[in-house]
Amino acid sequence: MASGASIASAPSLLLFILAFLSCSRGIALVNAITVYYAPGQNPTSTSADVASYTGAAAYNPTTLDPPALPNPMPQLSLNFNLQSNAAGMSIPQSGAFLGFSVEMSVSNQILGKNSTILQVPFLNLLATIQQRSGSVRVRVGGNSQDTASQVASLDDGKVLEKDLSGVTNPTQTPPLVFTPDLLYMMRNISDFVNVRWFIGIPFNDSSNFRLEIAQSAQVILGDYLIGVQAGNEPDLYAAHLHRPTNYSQFDYVGEVASLINDMSQTPDLSVAKNLLLIPSVSGTWTPEQVWDTGIVDALSSNIAWLSVEHYPTDNCFAEFGIGSPVNVTELWPTYLMHTSAQSLVQPYLNSTNFAQQKGKPFIMFETNTASCGGFAGVSDVFGAALWGLDYGLLMAASNFSGAMFHVGGESVYYNPFIPPPTNQSTFRQWTVGPVYYSALVIAEALGPSNVSQVLEVGTESQSAYTPNYVIYENGQPVRMVLINFLSDSSGNSNYTANIQIGGGQTGQSASIPSQVKVKYLTASSVSQKGGYTWAGQVCALKSLKILVMASHVLFLPSIQTFGSNFESDGRLEGTEIIETISCDQTAQICSVSVPAPGAALVFLTDKSTETAGAASTTFATTVETRTINTATVDPSVLATSNGRNGSLPMGSSSKGSANGQVVGVREYMSGFMVVLGVGVASAIGLLMRVV
Template identity: 50%
Template sequence: MILPTLLTFLSALHVSHASVTVYHQAPMAAQSAAANYTAPAAYDPTILNAPPIPNPAPSVQFTLELQSSSQAVQGLSIVQNGPFLGFSIETSVVNQVRELKIEFKHSSFLQVPFLNLMANIGQRAGSVHIRIGGNTQETATLVASIPDGKAIEKDKVSASNPTRTPGLLFTAEIIYMLANISALAKVKWYLGVPFNDTANLRLQIAEVGQAILGDNLIGLQVGNEPDLYSAHGHRPATYSPFDYFGEFGTMVQAINNDANIPAKNKLIGPSVATGPWTPEMVWDTGFISSYTNSLAALAVEHYPDDNCAAMYGLGSPKDPQTEFPNYLNHTAGKSLIAPYLNSASIAQAAGKPLLMFETNSASCGGFPGISDAFGSALWALDYGLQMAYSNFSGALFHVGGQNVYYNVCCFVSPPTNQSTFHKWTIGPIYYSILISAETFGPNGNSQIIDLNANNANAFTPAYAIYEGGNIARVALFNYMTDQSGANSYTATISVGGGQTGAPNGTPAQVKVKYLIAPSVAEKHNITWAGQTFGSTFESDGRLMGNLDVNTVTCDTNANTCQVQVPAPGFALVFLTDSAFSEVTPENPKTFPTTSMTRTLNTATVDPSVLATSNGHSGSDRNKLGSTGKGRANGAESLREVVPGIFVLLAMGLGAVMAGSGIARLGRVHV
């Protein structure tokens, strides 16, 4: 039975015809095929040209000789967990995983596609790690309430820095929303503590976060890219690692003195961008030894490139077509990790995890045709596995709203006036995170090694994954694009240390899942084991199509298994049945849609709420539009404000607060 209040609400939707005036996104890079494209970056149709086959081309036949036991392998990584790759969500767009409150006071409307997308990963990895933070965490303030019942609101007046980052006000409703997501989809959270005013610390997010999230709060970030504070006008020009060290100590002391923050050891720092500072400059202050009892992890943040000239007019413009090949080889990930190998060793010696707390293809929104193409899925997966091999303990790919190209998945919902007939758009890097979960599995006892395959060729890298001390999976990449098949390759896998067909030797057969697309430049025709999230506006967060897993019969006389990898493509080879079954759910958990909002536009929203992450404002937009029925530009770009679908869970009147023991008065809707 639908609750009477819900019926009242739905009835109100049927008679509402309010219009919403919106601002257009300023054009980003005016390059390639979509030079005049000005709508949100999430739907940019720009397609680049795939790079030519390298000359000389790599061999298309090579052998991988593996040991059955990890004890016989030198150079294995530290033990890794299933949710190694996760998400970093800009604080200013976190409300997009739910509906804005309209009539229900103290109610959260959780996005069905978002829950499905998280459940996909949680079932394979055991949990999902998400950070709520970024530039906008520094100026965020948790308040008791916001006028008109809003859960989050931007203060555009304070957006005076180069990246136009606004101040934020948000309520505990946001934290309750996160707890509801945890209860449904196995999500654990990192939260950013505001750090812009260390003389007047605002610890409410830590207090309320611990009270509501409980064990699902796994870390509190103190300072986001402090080495860029001076450049962004947040600190004096003389600001140094020793200044950060001192301010971090002020935070530690305040938390230790705060009885409302019972867990004192959840802090994360220094999260340097490796710009003006290196991590070693912070380690040299005595940071780790001085604050070891307060530190849950050490962290850095890094992007391989930037598109800031197109977004903010900072630096020199870059041509995506020229930049594209830089992402399409194994060297890309290795070169990104090289500056952090020493810090990884330092972290291990200190007994602390090292996290890549924010990364993606390029800062300032990414590149059209790169960040949203199949090549980025190969790049992100290879980069992630290289981080794991290099003894990072996790990495988070950043999400920043509809007006960036590098969106992983979870905020590319359809514009409001299309939400009743369009679904979500899933970015290629979501596939990378899903596959990473399958690569490491849910048991938390995997180790990985870079095999330097095919004479260490940069276009055909491979990794071996050991689970519980035994060989479990092999990951194979092919960065080349060649639909003729001439540059597809065959990897011959041989497992030593046991008899053929035995659990610790070459198996009699292996199962293989493929991530494939026609080209590294492809945007939507992407499949993982025969299934897909579809093209633009096609996904409800569930994999579509029939599961297609290849079974390869091995040569028991030669003690070999031959696995083909298309160009381009990725293959995950399962060497045991258990390695396959633990990451291949027979009954995937999904969240159905049982209620729909009105098919006409229904919400009136302050334009400041429509500003995008990292300080986008409306003051410099040169076009206005309306979503009112029959109005001009009614179908043009509108950032998601009130999505079209939600369901009422059969959960009674109390929302489930995972790990907190707190009963939330109100209802949870998804």
């Protein structure tokens, strides 16, 4: 790379380069990129300024190098013979398997301002999942729910307010007050998108349960209310100074019984008291320690869900001085192997069997890459998307009935999605994180049929870097998800899955399809932040040199993505590209290449799930909270713009001016849009030179 040039400092430029050409199969990334800046345009800073970053954790630019490739390398050609009615298939799964857990204290940032002003990007993000799955599960709760109190109203029409002076626990979670309008906001969201909700009973005072939230939710949410949590991580209550040091699982069971008694004597709780979700332990107690109390049998008619909450590790020492420090550089590679998902799921296999015996669904109610906010460079990069995909599918294959990725706000690294800071909301958009892509792919892999069954498949030569799953419907293999954790932009670490479809356990032969359709989830490396592509494959050149004449951002809609930080309105942007791969019908094999890094969703039949759950729907704003001075030009573009040498018509955006027209950024950029084709160099003209 030329001296002074930094792709890391120009993610939009990298997106542009990756958007160049589509290829018919797999993905090949640019082997060498050289960026030449015109005089006066050389950047004054590069990614070295990461060390001095002091902004919100959600947008931290810290990156870690991709782990080195293993030595020896794993087998990169794997053979799969898929059987009908295969042994070991999971219980039937919902396409809404992966949902989202929104910390109650940030729900007014994520869901909307109040019941009349909803966050449109949030609606779009949920609609994108619903389109594939038919519904979406969202929980509003977390640590902040246990100290929440419902009040009739708050100043300025707010739906909740934090008591920052009342923090009394090590995780610095502030007590909340909220109004019923929070629940009306949730119901109004469900009127647009088929969202099913979990709430929680405040559990900080078990001698006087505050049941107002359940009363209001039963009336307002109606059938959209599917679960009521009774205690959030009760095994941590003593450590967080919320209970005596000798608080045990038997004490918890007694409190749940008291809660049910109180709910039975309270009007408008006839439904909610039978939707309880317990015990939501985090790992200090094992779930078996709770099952062994006999709670499920004793209170079965009131229990709708069995639940746990668990994160692979924590960053609590760095955030709150709790526990021990973590060496993130050593930890990072562990997220990029199937052994991570296996270690997370294995402790709960007994509980998934127990849940089936009791006729209850078992859900991972809150999880993500690490508690206490996650890690910069681990939780917010492409590797986390692959980790979440593998973890989610292994939970589905292991008879969990769902899982929820947590949304914690600006102070955490792991958000599936997050709005911009409120003081930047007029000129910045949302940031979509890596684990949202995990949920999107799983929703499309499972589909809305509610009869999908998941089976992890492997071969004797399969490694921890290449996990694979088959999705069955009515006993027949219909889709596969293939994952490659290796990070190698040369293409030399892509692996090939050779897929045969057998005739079932009877050994009868079956005809291989003439072709399969494939959607790819890709990025340049496991360390890439944002700009991941879903069903938007790109080819590249062996060598690419670019002459940047100005700092204007080019966006060519050749890749389907939610963009990088502050770039999404909740809709996939760009052109969807679905690969068609011809099968060898003589050898009865379909060979699918999986990029390093990346994942492939393989459709073994002509049945698509992209719009099987609901029609494609997007939402536009119909209410404006600011009606003047609303021009939205990216400040970084404006700061270095040369004004197009004065060639633009002079105008004013001031209210009441003679010429009040505003030139929008898309219109301004239209002069730079190019159509890729044979004449790439001539089409781009003065802007860049391709060599």
